[in-house]
Amino acid sequence: MTDQPTTPDADVTEGTDDAVRAELTSLRESIDNIDAAVVHMLAERFKATQRVGRLKAEHKLPPADPARERDQIKRLRELAAGAKLDPVFAEKFLNFIIAEVIRHHEAIARA
Template sequence: MTTKHPADPAVLAELTRLRDSIDNIDAAVVHMLAERFKCTQQVGHLKAQHHLPPADPARESRQITRLRELAENAKLDPAFAEKFLTFIIAEVIRHHEQIADTTGGEESRTA
């Protein structure tokens, strides 16, 4: 059985400060992702209007390469950054497919 030691108040204060910073960063990440998805939704509508495919493998590859380089420069694991972007890209493509399915070319006739 382990004995609980009362935490040093200075340690608790530092822990709280760091956790507050993490919470603020998490909020910023969520807001940045929301802005990113607003832009990609506009891309999806533009693609649907002009009958372009939902996915662009060449761009996706360039973006992954770019993000891996940014991650390396930021001292972030590039493999993690790639997984993160790949997840986001998959969600964007899913949205683009939904837009194309629901639009059915209507926007190109009304635009």
């Protein structure tokens, strides 16, 4: 972020047919609902993983469990393929989340 004054972005749909703009708005409402659901689901997942992190710290278990991760990645790739979602993307997404969870578990173990 800078302190420079910003000009608002132009409406990229200006001049586009009204029916097209209405369809875009409707699709974006669905996207906004899905994004909200994703945020809420991720929040619940992190609540559960925080509890796992505390349990592991109390019982001196390591923050990461590579065997469990391998099983999850295999399962998620299969689910993704069945849902016509790119399995490579699904794996990257899960790995991104797991890396954050492991960071949390390391922090809990240090605390």
